[in-house]
Amino acid sequence: MPDQVTNYKCPACTGPLHFVGASGKLECDYCGSKYDVAEIEALYAEKERRAAEAAAQAEEERARAASDEEGWDFDNLGGDWGAEGEKVRAYNCPSCGAQLICDETTAATSCPYCGNPTIVPGNFHGTLKPDYVIPFKLDKKAAMEALKKHYKGKKLLPKSFSTSNHIEEIRGIYVPFWLFDGVADADVQFDATRTHVRTTGRERITTTEHFMVRRAGRVPFKRIPVDASTKMPDEHMDAIEPFDYNELKPFSTAYLPGYLADKYDVTAQESAARADRRAENTALATMQASARVGYETCTPIHQHVVLRRGQVKYALLPVWLLNTKWKGKDFLFAMNGQTGKLVGNLPVSKGRYWAWFGGITAVVAAVLLCLSIFL
Amino acid sequence: MKKRFLALAATLCLLLALAVPALAASDYDLAYDATDQMDTAFMNELGYDIFPSLTDQYKVQVRLDIVTDLEGYSIEDYAKLFYDQYDYGYGDTTDGVLLMLYLIEGADDLSFGGAWVEAQGRAADMLGETGVQQLRTQVESSLGVGMDGPLAQDTALVQQTLTDYTTALEAQLAAAPPVAGTEAPPPAAGTEEPAPSASTNGEADAQLDHVTDAAALLSDAQWAELEARAANLSQQYHCSVYIVTVDDYTNYSGSDVRGCAEEIFTDYDLGWGADRDGVLLLLSMADRDYALIAHGDFGNAAFTDYGKDVLSDEFLDDFRYDEWYDGFSDYLDESGDMMAAARDGHPVDVPGYSGGGSSSHSSQRITAGGVAGCIIVGLIVALIVCTVFKKKMKSAKIQTLAEEYVEPEGVQITVKEDHFSHRTVHREVIEKRSGGSGGTTINLGGFSGKSGKF
Numbered sequence: 001m002p003d004q005v006t007n008y009k010c011p012a013c014t015g016p017l018h019f020v021g022a023s024g025k026l027e028c029d030y031c032g033s034k035y036d037v038a039e040i041e042a043l044y045a046e047k048e049r050r051a052a053e054a055a056a057q058a059e060e061e062r063a064r065a066a067s068d069e070e071g072w073d074f075d076n077l078g079g080d081w082g083a084e085g086e087k088v089r090a091y092n093c094p095s096c097g098a099q100l101i102c103d104e105t106t107a108a109t110s111c112p113y114c115g116n117p118t119i120v121p122g123n124f125h126g127t128l129k130p131d132y133v134i135p136f137k138l139d140k141k142a143a144m145e146a147l148k149k150h151y152k153g154k155k156l157l158p159k160s161f162s163t164s165n166h167i168e169e170i171r172g173i174y175v176p177f178w179l180f181d182g183v184a185d186a187d188v189q190f191d192a193t194r195t196h197v198r199t200t201g202r203e204r205i206t207t208t209e210h211f212m213v214r215r216a217g218r219v220p221f222k223r224i225p226v227d228a229s230t231k232m233p234d235e236h237m238d239a240i241e242p243f244d245y246n247e248l249k250p251f252s253t254a255y256l257p258g259y260l261a262d263k264y265d266v267t268a269q270e271s272a273a274r275a276d277r278r279a280e281n282t283a284l285a286t287m288q289a290s291a292r293v294g295y296e297t298c299t300p301i302h303q304h305v306v307l308r309r310g311q312v313k314y315a316l317l318p319v320w321l322l323n324t325k326w327k328g329k330d331f332l333f334a335m336n337g338q339t340g341k342l343v344g345n346l347p348v349s350k351g352r353y354w355a356w357f358g359g360i361t362a363v364v365a366a367v368l369l370c371l372s373i374f375l
Numbered sequence: 376m377k378k379r380f381l382a383l384a385a386t387l388c389l390l391l392a393l394a395v396p397a398l399a400a401s402d403y404d405l406a407y408d409a410t411d412q413m414d415t416a417f418m419n420e421l422g423y424d425i426f427p428s429l430t431d432q433y434k435v436q437v438r439l440d441i442v443t444d445l446e447g448y449s450i451e452d453y454a455k456l457f458y459d460q461y462d463y464g465y466g467d468t469t470d471g472v473l474l475m476l477y478l479i480e481g482a483d484d485l486s487f488g489g490a491w492v493e494a495q496g497r498a499a500d501m502l503g504e505t506g507v508q509q510l511r512t513q514v515e516s517s518l519g520v521g522m523d524g525p526l527a528q529d530t531a532l533v534q535q536t537l538t539d540y541t542t543a544l545e546a547q548l549a550a551a552p553p554v555a556g557t558e559a560p561p562p563a564a565g566t567e568e569p570a571p572s573a574s575t576n577g578e579a580d581a582q583l584d585h586v587t588d589a590a591a592l593l594s595d596a597q598w599a600e601l602e603a604r605a606a607n608l609s610q611q612y613h614c615s616v617y618i619v620t621v622d623d624y625t626n627y628s629g630s631d632v633r634g635c636a637e638e639i640f641t642d643y644d645l646g647w648g649a650d651r652d653g654v655l656l657l658l659s660m661a662d663r664d665y666a667l668i669a670h671g672d673f674g675n676a677a678f679t680d681y682g683k684d685v686l687s688d689e690f691l692d693d694f695r696y697d698e699w700y701d702g703f704s705d706y707l708d709e710s711g712d713m714m715a716a717a718r719d720g721h722p723v724d725v726p727g728y729s730g731g732g733s734s735s736h737s738s739q740r741i742t743a744g745g746v747a748g749c750i751i752v753g754l755i756v757a758l759i760v761c762t763v764f765k766k767k768m769k770s771a772k773i774q775t776l777a778e779e780y781v782e783p784e785g786v787q788i789t790v791k792e793d794h795f796s797h798r799t800v801h802r803e804v805i806e807k808r809s810g811g812s813g814g815t816t817i818n819l820g821g822f823s824g825k826s827g828k829f
Contacts (some may be wrong), residue, residue, distance in 0.1 A: 213794075215790060217789045
């Protein structure tokens with residue numbers, strides 16, 4: 001952990017503690033609880049000891065996984081920052097724990113995740129330098145336009161949401177991703193059917209032909225992305241895919257000015273399961289697409305997938321984050337800083353929902369009644 | 376303009392392409408020749424003149440089909456298939472006789488593959504099994520040994536056989552005893568037309584009057600008037616119209632009220648003609664149950680499922696207020712309208728029918744069930760649409776696939792095996808439907824019907 005200003009928090013309510021000279025104790029600003037200094041220091045020391053143990057255990061697991069022949073290849077993953085590390089600043093958010101880096105010319109004034117303005121500079125401790133980066137292509141103005149466009153056509157959006165809510169914060173941030181290469185070997189058996197129907201004078205005869213269909217093959221993948229930040233909601237990061245890898249460039253701090261970059265806090269090993277699942281599902285889908293040609297139904301009855309895992313790379317990909325508040329609730333939108341695809345969940349107006357429901361019911365029922373009368 | 380012209384031209388070309396196979400065979404109204412080798416004048420006379428004349432005279436449709444491919448069926452099955460699929464028969468009935476000849480086309484001749492005489496309805500009664508067999512044997516004997524010459528000789532033999540067959544058929548039809556329901560021959564000059572007698576009355580075997588009022592709902596005068604009207608309707612349309620009232624149907628049958636009505640119809644030999652065409656309304660006063668049933672080809676054709684709903688609406692309004700005579704009167708009037716419509720070839724089967732008489736059941740007939748159905752459909756559509764709207768509000772979701780990251784040139788299918796395993800066959804009996812527009816559900820006993828409370 002980098003050296004930093006530590007804000008002691010009240011164990012009872014997590015409010016800030018301050019030292020009161022008169023009592024010689026640490027007092028909470030919110031709930032008034034009082035603690036001895038030694039008591040709080042011992043509490044924080046225990047926390048730091050546990051954090052250090054967890055970090056050491058994670059380091060051991062990483063080393064073990066790297067030597068596993070069936071696992072992902074991390075040998076060519078990232079590297080030392082070298083001289084470039086001197087041009088990078090680090091910031092930590094005491095509220096949500098985010099660890100951010102940016103160019104030496106850029107100042108971070110607030111946390112892009114939780115909005116906390118008391119973000120604190122820290123010493124830069126880069127574990128890995130990224131292999132790749134996709135530079136930002138779209139600016140903040142494009143992000144705002146995309147958000148307005150996102151509201152359009154949403155029949156159930158409360159009117160006051162699009163008129164009265166305001167963007168609390170827009171930040172361009174390079175999100176850390178692990179990029180996985182590999183090959184999936186799939187072998188699937190299906191039960192497929194074809195049906196013929198014939199009608200005689202008095203009978204309808206349905207003949208169903210059953211086939212045992214087998215498809216096996218290999219499906220190579222390149223750069224399946226999995227985001228490496230716990231701060232970034234996985235649904236948002238998955239939904240803004242795909243990025244255009246044609247614009248993937250070798251990493252340089254020259255792309256950082258004006259933007260923050262998140263440090264990864266989810267290891268590649270921890271992310272691998274998501275990449276595995278996507279690769280397996282896609283391999284099975286590819287076999288099924290090949291098998292169902294010429295059949296009416298095609299049901300898998302036995303499937304086997306072997307993943308030959310390849311290299312893993314570390315990349316920073318551009319994302320615009322937009323936070324907005326409405327009726328006390330936070331809404332997060334994420335826009336792909338390269339393609340402009342914007343995602344984010346919108347609130348549903350119950351009044352509008354039932355109004356549409358009732359209106360459609362009435363119109364359809366009326367149309368059907370008229371048709372039954374006049375036809 | 377250009378687009379319309381091109382569309383018209385394309386349509387004409389499509390029609391022509393589809394018509395080409397049909398043009399290979401020749402259709403002569405009631406005669407069909409798949410070989411296209413028979414003399415055109417001969418076939419024209421047969422199909423447009425002789426067979427229609429026999430049809431009109433004996434009220435049974437006379438047809439000929441010469442086929443060259445049985446499509447895997449036996450000739451008997453193929454003849455029955457033709458009969459059913461193409462709705463052969465006189466008017467709305469299945470009364471008719473079909474001669475099917477199976478001829479095998481060679482390079483320069485024809486060979487005889489088989490013959491079948493399919494008689495149904497009144498024609499079967501008139502000819503009898505023996506007569507049908509005689510006709511068939513005659514054709515087989517004539518063609519079975521003689522068709523070994525050149526094409527011209529073979530076609531001449533077939534035509535002679537058809538001429539002989541037609542003569543024999545006409546003789547059999549003329550000699551057949553009158554079947555119940557056929558019209559009496561016109562009286563000789565100077566004689567009065569005899570009153571309808573039992574021998575020309577298609578419901579002579581019926582053991583009940585047209586109106587049987589066991590529950591004593593009608594006065595004598597009302598009964599007499601309704602009886603006369605029902606008898607006239609029955610005679611006019613050769614379809615018997617019945618009214619039966621009982622105190623409690625369970626005293627007559629262990630079945631439900633509709634089953635009881637069917638049992639009464641059967642046990643008392645009700646109905647007109649060999650087909651037992653008829654319609655019967657049964658009222659059971661104990662629990663105010665009613666049943667409305669129809670029987671026979673014409674009876675089921677005239678009183679379709681929809682038609683029975685229309686008919687029951689007419690009398691239920693009156694019965695609700697215990698207006699028995701008015702209800703029965705409406706029932707008879709409406710039944711007459713429906714039978715008239717069926718005779719005209721337009722049975723009451725779809726909304727939009729407007730009959731004469733005492734009712735004006737225009738197309739504005741909406742039932743409570745119909746309104747409820749429209750609302751339920753509206754609710755379902757609204758649910759689907761609003762669910763789609765709601766899904767659009769949520770755009771952030773986890774990806775489960777990685778299709779964008781597949782290297783397409785690297786995908787290889789190394790094993791492709793397709794092996795036939797087995798075959799399953801499922802046979803389903805199609806419920807017979809009758810009526811020009813096919814709207815009557817008929818059970819195995821030949822009855823269609825509905826029941827309810829009044």
